[in-house]
Amino acid sequence: MQSGAILNISCYLFVSLADTHALRERLHTRAEALGLKGTVLLAEEGINLFLAGPAPAVRTWVDELRADARFASLTPKESWSDSQPFQRLKVKVKHEIIRMNRPTVRPDQAPRAPALPPATLARWLDQGHDDEGREVVMLDTRNGFEVDHGAFDGAIDWRLHKFSDFPEALAAHREELLGKTVVSYCTGGIRCEKAAMVLEAEGLHAWQLDGGILKYFEDTGGKHYHGGCFVFDERESLAPDLRPVS
Structure with a gap:
């Protein structure tokens, strides 16, 4: 049940990405234009994200991301808040989207x-x-x-x-x-x-x-x-x- 004006989403997907830096620029540009805040992490092993903003803006960003076949199966978990829970927008390229320091675990x-x-x-x-x-x-x-x-x-x-x-x-x-x-x-x-x-x-x-x-x-x-x-x-x-x- 919706409670609050801000839609919060979180999701991840392990998928091989060879274009992380170009993808970073594209995702950051669109999220910034839509007024979203939160964190998006990209690595060769996939994507991990936590974003928040008005529901139409969040869902537009997700729909555009899913248009890339690599991300078609993304299924964000949703929750609501009365105010924006993030201070800023960060889109980063990392070695791992969740760090384990075990290169063989891919x-x-x-x-x-x-x-x-x-x-x-x-x-x-x-x-x-x-x-x-x-x-x-x-x-x-x-x-x-x-x-x-x-x-x-x-x-x-x-x-x-x-x-x-x-x-x-x-x-x-x-x-x-x-x-x-x-x-x-x-x-x-x-x-x-x-x-x-x-x-x-x-x-x-x-x-x-x-x-x-x-x-x-x-x-x-x-x-x-x-x-x-x-x-x-x-x-x-x-x-x-x-x-x-x-």
Whole structure:
């Protein structure tokens, strides 16, 4: 349900991009002309973005981006706010759209790790196991301070300081995950998608939560989740109804 005058979108897509600098100029020019603010990150492995503005302007920008066949499958998650939560517009070219410092982990060049729909996860958590009877463990791939705002009930939290700490933390805790169904999750899906690839490479039975916490909120209302979801803008944290936490 809409509540507020400003449409906020977030989404990412792992897709190979060879023209990041030219793309940066084009996307920045159009976003600036439409009065949008937020951050767009581009890398050879794809795009990651958080933008906000009047709904017609945001949707025009997204429609123009999707006209490029590489981005046709983008599915932004939407929420609303009374005011603009970003101070400025930034469109940047980076080495990775989410930094892991593992050059061999390239989601744009490999099959996608299994993605678990939010409704299926809610059902598994209701019944206490997956459809094959295995124990389900939720693995939070966010930074520790984000977890402090809210998390899935009983989730594993390795108190990461940054996402690039994840592989080392996994190496230290891998044995604890053996024989279980591991569901990695994060805010919008980008970190848990990379994390699920690493979990699979370590021989674990792993899924990523498709669309992350924000999609889970949208589809399920936040069952089995306590607190809010930290977001990197002036709203700070969103409740399961996708409104800013008071």
